[in-house]
Amino acid sequence: MERVPVLKIGDILLVSIQVDMSDQTAVQLQEDLAERIVATGCHGVIIDITALDIVDSFVGRMLSTIASISKVLDAETVVVGMRPAVAITLVELGLSLNGIRTALNVERGMELIAATRDDDYGYDDLDEPGDQSTDTR
Amino acid sequence: MALSAEESGRLAGLLDEHAERTIQRWTELVGASLRGRLSQAELRRQVQELHRAVIEAARGGGFDLESESAGELRAVLAELSRGRARQGFTATETAISVYALKDVLLELLEADATDTALRDYVAFSSLVDQMGLFTFESFVRTRESLIADQAEQLLELSTPVVKIWEGVVAVPLVGTLDSARAQVVMERLLQTLVDTGSPYAIIDITGVPAVDTQVAQHILKTVVAARLMGADCIISGIRPQIAQTIVALGIEFGDIATKASLADALRHVLRLTGVETARRQPRRES
Numbered sequence: 325m326e327r328v329p330v331l332k333i334g335d336i337l338l339v340s341i342q343v344d345m346s347d348q349t350a351v352q353l354q355e356d357l358a359e360r361i362v363a364t365g366c367h368g369v370i371i372d373i374t375a376l377d378i379v380d381s382f383v384g385r386m387l388s389t390i391a392s393i394s395k396v397l398d399a400e401t402v403v404v405g406m407r408p409a410v411a412i413t414l415v416e417l418g419l420s421l422n423g424i425r426t427a428l429n430v431e432r433g434m435e436l437i438a439a440t441r442d443d444d445y446g447y448d449d450l451d452e453p454g455d456q457s458t459d460t461r
Numbered sequence: 462m463a464l465s466a467e468e469s470g471r472l473a474g475l476l477d478e479h480a481e482r483t484i485q486r487w488t489e490l491v492g493a494s495l496r497g498r499l500s501q502a503e504l505r506r507q508v509q510e511l512h513r514a515v516i517e518a519a520r521g522g523g524f525d526l527e528s529e530s531a532g533e534l535r536a537v538l539a540e541l542s543r544g545r546a547r548q549g550f551t552a553t554e555t556a557i558s559v560y561a562l563k564d565v566l567l568e569l570l571e572a573d574a575t576d577t578a579l580r581d582y583v584a585f586s587s588l589v590d591q592m593g594l595f596t597f598e599s600f601v602r603t604r605e606s607l608i609a610d611q612a613e614q615l616l617e618l619s620t621p622v623v624k625i626w627e628g629v630v631a632v633p634l635v636g637t638l639d640s641a642r643a644q645v646v647m648e649r650l651l652q653t654l655v656d657t658g659s660p661y662a663i664i665d666i667t668g669v670p671a672v673d674t675q676v677a678q679h680i681l682k683t684v685v686a687a688r689l690m691g692a693d694c695i696i697s698g699i700r701p702q703i704a705q706t707i708v709a710l711g712i713e714f715g716d717i718a719t720k721a722s723l724a725d726a727l728r729h730v731l732r733l734t735g736v737e738t739a740r741r742q743p744r745r746e747s
Contacts, residue, residue: 404691408651411686426691428658433691 328353330360336368336437337361337399338430342375350386354393361397368437369394372430374405384419391424400440402426404433463525468584473519475569476512483565484508490561495554507544507558510537515562526591538592539599546603555600559593620646622653629661629730630654631723633698635668643679647686654692661733662687663726667698677712684717693733695719697726 326349331338337360343349357369371387373379391401404427427433464472476483487508492501514534521530545555563586570578625631632650650662664680666672684694697720720726731738
């Protein structure tokens with residue numbers, strides 16, 4: 325069975341989905357990810373879907389589930405690298421992936437997670453408060 | 462409808478015998494209807510070509526416009542109406558170029574007022590009718606292709622996506638937004654977001670004459686798609702009347718930021734990204 329690798333970069337876990345997701349792969353990924361979050365104590369998860377040509381309701385649900393699991397384990401999930409065609413299809417289908425944060429690429433995703441963490445700990449209080457957090461959607 | 466072998470033989474003979482007179486009279490009639498918008502020489506050349514093509518087709522035995530021997534005649538007619546359509550003549554003016562042949566034939570046949578001549582004239586004129594209809598069809602087809610070309614060009618030129626700041630792109634929408642254009646705009650915008658890695662996009666609708674529920678729907682879809690990809694959209698350039706229409710129609714933009722002008726939108730984005738702009742202090746002369 326194919327397995328999706330989970331890479332640790334600093335305080336962030338990076339999941340790059342390169343294969344077509346099946347039920348089994350998805351469940352395996354959820355388990356792996358949950359274990360890694362607990363084991364490493366990371367506070368951010370980036371799911372890179374650049375390689376996915378098709379995102380259907382199944383993948384959408386999987387992403388939502390992963391986001392919820394990570395949330396419970398106190399890690400922020402950001403989905404990055406969605407292709408224009410995929411985004412258009414999702415909109416046409418009426419799937420808006422509620423509760424999932426998105427960024428254009430891995431780099432932006434890392435910035436977004438860093439910004440959120442900073443906000444949580446109030447590092448930004450010296451500056452204008454709440455500037456970055458307006459990003460939340 | 463088709464001419465019999467004898468009839469077409471007689472037609473060819475008639476036109477060939479009085480070639481000079483036919484062409485002369487035909488050119489005159491057409492020239493009068495076009496009111497000098499086409500040069501006499503050019504017109505004469507066209508008529509000659511048509512004349513030759515009709516004879517050519519008639520020589521091949523019994524025929525109508527659909528038959529194989531009339532292939533060249535069809536080509537000449539199509540060419541004629543294509544030319545007229547591109548030069549901006551009306552459909553009537555184009556068709557008259559062909560229908561004038563009827564008058565010419567009548568004048569030729571008037572000489573011997575026999576039963577055969579009458580029957581021939583009816584047969585010939587039904588052929589001319591066919592030719593006229595064919596001309597009309599080609600004319601319309603040419604016009605349609607012109608319109609299609611123009612629509613495509615319009616699509617090409619009216620949807621630029623411009624980068625106005627580091628990480629900020631803008632789409633100045635100009636003209637009516639229908640489904641086809643909205644699709645193009647959406648695709649271009651999303652692709653540009655990916656290519657430039659810009660997390661902010663400003664959709665400026667100053668140039669959109671009217672916003673109805675459908676246009677709003679298209680804009681909202683674009684915004685939602687951009688959000689899915691991780692970029693934020695701001696809608697700007699909402700004119701007072703448009704704001705009123707939007708409220709009257711009950712269109713909800715939800716939590717999408719809307720600004721009155723492009724400048725406001727840019728300022729908003731700059732504040733979000735934490736960029737401060739300040740006027741340079743004028744240097745004091747001491």
